[in-house]
Amino acid sequence: MDGLLNLSNDLAAAVERAGRVAFGVNGRARLGSTGVHWRRGLVVTADHTVHVDDEVSLTRPDGRTVTARVAGRDPTIDVAVLRVDAPDVEVADVASSDTVRVGHIVLALGSGPRVSWGVVSAIGGGRRGLRSAATGDMLHLDLTLYPGFSGGPLVDVQGRVVGINTSGASRHLQVAIPAAAVDRVVDELERRGRIPRAYLGVSTQQVRLPEALRQQINLDQQTAVVVVEVQPGSPAAAAGLLVGDVVVSLGGIRITDPTDLRTALRPDRVGERTVASVLRGGEPRDVPVDVGERPRRADAR
Amino acid sequence: MMLDLAGLAEDLRRITVEVTDQPDQALGSGVLWPPGYVVTNAHVVRRPRVTLQLVDGRRLTGELLARDADADLALIRAPGAGMPVATLGDPDAARIGSLVVAVGHPRGVRAALTAGIIHAIGPIVHGGVSWIQADLRLAPGNSGGPLADAAGRVVGLNARVAGSLALAVPMSQVRRFVRAAGVA
Numbered sequence: 001m002d003g004l005l006n007l008s009n010d011l012a013a014a015v016e017r018a019g020r021v022a023f024g025v026n027g028r029a030r031l032g033s034t035g036v037h038w039r040r041g042l043v044v045t046a047d048h049t050v051h052v053d054d055e056v057s058l059t060r061p062d063g064r065t066v067t068a069r070v071a072g073r074d075p076t077i078d079v080a081v082l083r084v085d086a087p088d089v090e091v092a093d094v095a096s097s098d099t100v101r102v103g104h105i106v107l108a109l110g111s112g113p114r115v116s117w118g119v120v121s122a123i124g125g126g127r128r129g130l131r132s133a134a135t136g137d138m139l140h141l142d143l144t145l146y147p148g149f150s151g152g153p154l155v156d157v158q159g160r161v162v163g164i165n166t167s168g169a170s171r172h173l174q175v176a177i178p179a180a181a182v183d184r185v186v187d188e189l190e191r192r193g194r195i196p197r198a199y200l201g202v203s204t205q206q207v208r209l210p211e212a213l214r215q216q217i218n219l220d221q222q223t224a225v226v227v228v229e230v231q232p233g234s235p236a237a238a239a240g241l242l243v244g245d246v247v248v249s250l251g252g253i254r255i256t257d258p259t260d261l262r263t264a265l266r267p268d269r270v271g272e273r274t275v276a277s278v279l280r281g282g283e284p285r286d287v288p289v290d291v292g293e294r295p296r297r298a299d300a301r
Numbered sequence: 302m303m304l305d306l307a308g309l310a311e312d313l314r315r316i317t318v319e320v321t322d323q324p325d326q327a328l329g330s331g332v333l334w335p336p337g338y339v340v341t342n343a344h345v346v347r348r349p350r351v352t353l354q355l356v357d358g359r360r361l362t363g364e365l366l367a368r369d370a371d372a373d374l375a376l377i378r379a380p381g382a383g384m385p386v387a388t389l390g391d392p393d394a395a396r397i398g399s400l401v402v403a404v405g406h407p408r409g410v411r412a413a414l415t416a417g418i419i420h421a422i423g424p425i426v427h428g429g430v431s432w433i434q435a436d437l438r439l440a441p442g443n444s445g446g447p448l449a450d451a452a453g454r455v456v457g458l459n460a461r462v463a464g465s466l467a468l469a470v471p472m473s474q475v476r477r478f479v480r481a482a483g484v485a
Contacts, residue, residue, distance in 0.1 A: 004306065011418060116436040
């Protein structure tokens with residue numbers, strides 16, 4: 001039974017290691033969540049668990065309380081980044097995402113630490129609910145995310161952080177935001193000092209694509225979005241997008257519903273020229289568009 | 302790497318008994334320990350005489366010796382149960398994240414194995430009693446059965462389910478209970 005004992009010891013060591021970088025996050029009433037000391041002074045957690053806009057109380061791995069500030073959010077992938085002064089707390093060993101494979105044993109941690117185990121059941125994919133293209137291939141998990149686990153680390157058997165757990169997307173679907181997607185958000189924050197919100201300036205609705213049209217232009221997706229409003233002065237208006245245009249992809253990312261469009265508009269796309277593939281009057285055409293930054297309103301969240 | 306869960310299951314089945322205290326009553330589980338005795342949950346046995354069935358099919362009549370409903374523990378005298386008996390692990394040395402397995406009779410499925418890890422050790426409500434909390438599937442019929450580590454050492458007696466968490470009474474507490482009953 002040496003194999004079992006070794007695995008058991010490896011799992012326990014991985015929990016100890018990951019537990020040293022896990023913070024408790026008290027960002028909402030009732031149920032706290034978990035965060036990961038991602039880079040020096042920056043704690044990453046699940047955006048949907050941070051209901052405040054300025055100060056958040058955190059519980060350090062050693063149980064002490066410390067105050068953090070919300071440094072930025074990317075609700076499109078459910079990530080919030082908090083700035084904290086805790087130089088003595090270890091920083092996570094973040095694994096490069098391509099080390100994760102379907103079938104790998106993984107552990108999910110909540111602050112405490114509390115822990116659950118399971119396997120990676122799928123990575124990305126094309127079904128509904130999987131925003132794979134935009135988020136860099138969500139990790140789908142066969143494990144239990146217990147209350148308070150949102151925002152906590154998903155770690156491999158060596159204790160390396162491979163993602164951030166979130167139950168925000170669905171009660172039934174256990175997913176983790178892959179480390180690479182979190183890295184992109186944190187990179188943006190470090191580069192600009194804040195996380196911008198990418199913006200086109202359109203309102204859209206889902207439409208079903210007629211079978212004949214799909215075959216004619218060789219599209220494998222069933223649905224897309226139709227533009228129902230173009231805000232004056234917006235990047236979409238400047239690019240010449242029109243009400244009635246059917247957007248099937250943006251920058252090569254398939255758009256099957258308005259959520260796809262929101263997730264495709266990642267913070268790091270701000271200022272980037274991309275291409276919207278649209279159907280106008282049944283004819284496909286590519287419209288170059290410069291992704292803008294959503295104007296900040298006083299009441300914006 | 303060889304993962305011998307089957308061997309582990311085999312060992313644990315030998316020290317796990319079926320416990321019933323009246324005919325047609327749902328099965329509970331129990332652990333052969335100390336020699337000549339069975340420990341189980343108090344909620345599994347309410348009568349002075351209980352029927353025990355060993356893995357080899359032998360049936361014995363056990364005598365309820367001590368019962369503590371608050372601790373949810375019961376001690377049954379089982380003369381003739383013989384060997385083997387459980388090897389106990391130290392729950393205080395159990396590490397969060399380490400592998401654990403349970404053997405019992407969930408919903409009447411005899412000697413079923415489930416595997417998981419230790420989720421946390423401590424109370425589930427503020428100021429409550431301490432449990433070994435495991436990320437592991439239990440069902441009615443597992444009550445009183447062993448929760449064991451990867452080496453087959455019994456660290457707890459499975460007692461309850463809280464959501465999808467398994468709760469086991471730490472063996473340190475079981476030892477104290479057995480000692481208080483004047484045995485071992």
